[in-house]
Amino acid sequence: MKNTKIITVSLATALAIGAITANGVLVSADAEKGTIKVAASATPHAEILEEAKPILEKEGWDLEVTVFDDYVQPNLVVESGDFDANYFQHIPYLDNFNEEQGTHLVNAGGIHYEPFGIYPGTKKSLDELEDGDTIAVPNDTTNEARALLLLQDNGVITLKDGAGLEATVKDIEENPKNIKIEELEAAQVSRVKDEVAFVVLNGNYALQAGYSVSKDSIAHETSDSEAAKTYVNVIAVKEGNEESEAIKALVDTLKSDEIKDFINEKYDGAVIPFEDSADADADKEETADVTTDTETETTEEAAE
Incomplete structure (x- = not known):
């Protein structure tokens, strides 16, 4: 009887703090944000998205991935609003599709290229x-x-x-x-x-x-080559949604170190994480911050 009470109290406490997902991940109640629906081709796009699911889940997002075996429907379902984003195409294809189909899709972030x-x-x-x-x-x-x-x-x-x-x-x-x-x-x-x-x-x-x-x-091809910048595979969304909280969370996760490591380990160089100028600047700032912190600590130690 005592054990039952402990379990009940523990569960109640967990529910008060947040929610337990189907995968057993505890998410803060304040962090529950909604569902992100993404249309993708099977390889490597859907595989990369599957790896991103638990990361987004911890942030309160439920990522739903639907695999398509053609290059038309993924754009049409985003244009219609049935899906939030797609991940299968490079920029020249996206631009050409918009021109031919009259759609209003934009690049929300470059994720990888296939060199x-x-x-x-x-x-x-x-x-x-x-x-x-x-x-x-x-x-x-x-x-x-x-x-x-x-x-x-x-x-x-x-x-x-x-x-x-x-x-x-x-x-x-x-x-x-x-x-x-x-x-x-x-x-x-x-x-x-x-x-x-x-x-x-x-x-x-x-x-x-x-x-x-x-x-x-x-x-x-290196990530700063003309081809890599042009043929980078992107997250595409309907114009106006590229700055939404959900899309920013999706893109940030796909550009995270965890996903970059997954891509590098799984695809043996056939798929390479794309580093744009913003990524490089962020890395420089992070390195500078670490250097500054180290210098400060050294100065403080010397002062002691």
């Missing part, structure tokens, strides 16, 4: 490149441009000024080693790795080809 990388074929280092060697790249407009920009960033070729993300082989201005660029369908590029010096692939095809993105790539 292009240069991978070994018959050679293991770009220093081994010889006159007339061949490098295989995807032949579709977007992916070919990213491949060429990556080759330029690593000193293999030089493109005409302004070619940017519309670059083709016709925009190669300097090619000191007369490298032959073999253009193939994206899915075919990895299949010629034993016939060419190097292949340039995006993350998913690299994984399918058996490459370890983090260990095998000779070089890959």
Whole structure:
């Protein structure tokens, strides 16, 4: 009987303080804020969102994730207000969708990008490149441009000024080693790795080809590259909702150290957390604060 009373009192106390979720997480009553409904593609987006659920739950948010297998409905359900946000697309696709469909969706925050990388074929280092060697790249407009920009960033070729993300082989201005660029369908590029010096692939095809993105790539797009900034995968919301408390909580969680660590550990470099200038500034401020605190403590200790 005594044990029953203790359990009853403990439960009553817990309920007075807050609420216990289905997962056993105690949430402050003041922290119960509502539901965030997000439409997402399965990999890696929904997987990342699932990892964010318990973090948001502790803050009082119930994150509901619905997986879609197309790239149209996730935008339409956000436009209609049935969902609060979606997570599956990059900015060029979002902008084009708005233009074609008359929707009013905006980027609420960049979360990750899936980098292009240069991978070994018959050679293991770009220093081994010889006159007339061949490098295989995807032949579709977007992916070919990213491949060429990556080759330029690593000193293999030089493109005409302004070619940017519309670059083709016709925009190669300097090619000191007369490298032959073999253009193939994206899915075919990895299949010629034993016939060419190097292949340039995006993350998913690299994984399918058996490459370890983090260990095998000779070089890959960095978070400050033009391609990464352009093709960063974003949280999209209806215009006017990007500053709402729910969306800010969602974006902040997806950009948290916990989620960054999850992405880095799970995807072997095929998916990389996106660091924008605001993130970098925040990290600098945090480092500066820690440094200041340390200096203050040292001064106080010296004074003692």
